[in-house]
Amino acid sequence: MPYPEMMVKPMRDDLIRLGVEELRSVADVDMALANSTGTALMFVNSVCGCAAAMARPGLAKALTGGVKPEKLYTVFAGQDLEATARARSYFGEYQPSSPSVALLKDGEVVAFVHRHEIEGRSADQLASVLTAAFETHCK
């Protein structure tokens, strides 16, 4: 069951302030990802403190580097249910988890950071993983 909107707004705002475009409907997701070309990052946001507490700051640090995806998107798991399900339909055989980060190139997932790779790690560690993926796939 989704949390009240006023409670999750700070978590949405964390990403919007970074220039990440929030996708809140199926149509939004399809507009962003269907037939997409180039590189796009999809951050699956979460209220979970066990992992999300470091996920958003980790993304923020990664985006300070010189190389980054051309497009930045987010959906909010547990909140915007249909949009999140649609976004996951673009992830191929990668299983749902939240928070998580998918990096797509020409519509295909080329890197994926699962929740289990975020748990217990610092924002700097996640930033390093994301930066390496950006360097590999976004140049």
Next chain:
Amino acid sequence: MTGHVFHEQRDELHGITVVIHGVSGRTYVGRWHERGSRGVIMRDVAIHDPDANALPLEEWLGKQRKFGIAVQEKHMIVPNEEAAEVSLLSV
């Protein structure tokens, strides 16, 4: 960056994705919720049963690490007497 989150802290492993090796030979991968008198309460669990899975355990675990947890049970309790060894999936 507010770092704003919900979730009260429970025990050290709460919310962490773990691998539980069972004395039965089955292996459970999922998020640790808490350990109670009946066992370990887990969320979003995949189970490897050596009698039923085509993949050997290490190969199966590698697939869970790479592609994420192929959830079979949303909630389950692994009895304390079954939970022989616990490790982190990400290690």
